[in-house]
Amino acid sequence: MPKTNKIYTISQINSLIKIALEERLPSRLTVRGQISDWKHHSSGHCYFSLKDTGGILPCVMWASKFRSVKFSPEDGMEVLATGYIDVYHVAGRYQFYVDKLEPAGVGALQLAFEQMVAKLLKEGLFDEAKKKTLPSYPMRIAMLTSESGAAVHDIIDSIHSRWPCAELFLYPVPVQGEGAAEKIAAALRELNRRNRSLKLDILIIARGGGSLEDLWAFNEEILARAVFDSKIPVISAVGHEVDTTIADLVADARASTPTKAGVVAVPDLQEILAQLAGTEQRLTTQVRATARSARQDLEIVLANALFRNPLSLVQNASQQLDELSAELAEAMRELLEQGRRKLSAGYEQVVRIEPHRLLGRRTVEVNEWQNRVDVAMNTIVNNRRMQLAAQANRLTVLNPKSVLQRGYSITTNKKTGLLVRTAEDVHPGDSLITELASENLIESKVMKR
Numbered sequence: 001m002p003k004t005n006k007i008y009t010i011s012q013i014n015s016l017i018k019i020a021l022e023e024r025l026p027s028r029l030t031v032r033g034q035i036s037d038w039k040h041h042s043s044g045h046c047y048f049s050l051k052d053t054g055g056i057l058p059c060v061m062w063a064s065k066f067r068s069v070k071f072s073p074e075d076g077m078e079v080l081a082t083g084y085i086d087v088y089h090v091a092g093r094y095q096f097y098v099d100k101l102e103p104a105g106v107g108a109l110q111l112a113f114e115q116m117v118a119k120l121l122k123e124g125l126f127d128e129a130k131k132k133t134l135p136s137y138p139m140r141i142a143m144l145t146s147e148s149g150a151a152v153h154d155i156i157d158s159i160h161s162r163w164p165c166a167e168l169f170l171y172p173v174p175v176q177g178e179g180a181a182e183k184i185a186a187a188l189r190e191l192n193r194r195n196r197s198l199k200l201d202i203l204i205i206a207r208g209g210g211s212l213e214d215l216w217a218f219n220e221e222i223l224a225r226a227v228f229d230s231k232i233p234v235i236s237a238v239g240h241e242v243d244t245t246i247a248d249l250v251a252d253a254r255a256s257t258p259t260k261a262g263v264v265a266v267p268d269l270q271e272i273l274a275q276l277a278g279t280e281q282r283l284t285t286q287v288r289a290t291a292r293s294a295r296q297d298l299e300i301v302l303a304n305a306l307f308r309n310p311l312s313l314v315q316n317a318s319q320q321l322d323e324l325s326a327e328l329a330e331a332m333r334e335l336l337e338q339g340r341r342k343l344s345a346g347y348e349q350v351v352r353i354e355p356h357r358l359l360g361r362r363t364v365e366v367n368e369w370q371n372r373v374d375v376a377m378n379t380i381v382n383n384r385r386m387q388l389a390a391q392a393n394r395l396t397v398l399n400p401k402s403v404l405q406r407g408y409s410i411t412t413n414k415k416t417g418l419l420v421r422t423a424e425d426v427h428p429g430d431s432l433i434t435e436l437a438s439e440n441l442i443e444s445k446v447m448k449r
Helices: 010-024 108-123 150-162 180-193 221-229 246-250 258-265 269-302 311-353 356-398 400-406
Strands: 029-040 046-052 055-061 078-088 093-103 140-145 167-172 202-207 234-238 410-413 431-435 441-445
Touching: 010 078, 029 055, 055 078, 093 108, 108 221, 108 246, 140 150, 140 180, 150 167, 150 202, 150 258, 180 202, 180 221, 202 258, 221 246, 234 246, 234 258, 311 356
Parallel strands: 055 093, 140 167, 140 202, 202 234
Antiparallel strands: 029 046, 029 078, 046 055, 078 093, 410 431, 431 441
16 A cells, blocks of 8 residues: 655644754854844834845844843844744744844943934933023032932032032932833922922932943933923932933033032032122222212312302302393493484474374384383393392202201311311310301310210
């Protein structure tokens, strides 16, 4: 009887291939290749190929494994992929199931850092123009750091040594490990939301030094955006002098260490006191100089002849008025004389032509003009005399000696002629002149002060 061949199902064939692969291949492989056809599915799973000059290897990376990848894979990137080979039964092909992915030639975290810097730089999160100015004299400062770390003590000591009047508030947050970035970002947003009641002036995010992996929470995008969105100015004080994080680049100000965060955040009280002392000295000098100048100006004014004899202005004006009145009277007399001469000449002409009626009318008109001139002269003189009286009254009010009529007196140092305002203006043995009303004078001597 002829021997018949065994018939296999597709599933059996795929199972045989799977068994053969498992028996012949290592359980875990690390493959170096270039990413091709990268697809990040909405489910979170990633599908791509690894290729080199000799071929292509289809790959799958499940979402649970991809969450640990810090950088952003893209086509053309050379990577090291670690995983195992298995058969995809539905399509009847083998695939490389990747559970670890890292860039070839550079660390995954360093590449992720460089990619995040490029992304946020393009979006403008590092722009100096968008950074908020730190307040000059902050009084309420919040610290977001680990309560058990050395950073919190460094910040407290630094601030209190420079600006002891500041109130410090600690908001404990994890500064390392899975989920630390999310918790710091949440604390930032919560403090901003409550700041109407908290009235915080500055937020300080801090932790001590460490490796790139230790500081990675401060390179996460979620924390960078929370720092950028903060309405309260943020100081980033992460790591040591040589460490730079994305939080440092986004923050409104950066301190190279937690200790130096205090130097960045607050002024030095001793410097402020020195500045205030200098300002006080300058103001005192300026006020004294202004007072001396004002006193000299007052003495000049008091020495003016108008204050020594305030009635001289009225007397001069009165004399001027008399002279003007005389000139006006003379001018009016001359005008009347000219009128009379013209009238006489006209009268002679009229007599010659004997217009009796016209002569009578002209006579009446001349009398009327005479009356008008007299009234105008009296009005002008009376107005000038009223103006003179008003000026005399005003000057009398301004006369510093008018108060003597109300019982006051003026005392001057006989030797210097200066007014005596305070006890410091005289010395024992000085002679004093006290002026009373009606220019009565009393001389006295200072016995003691």
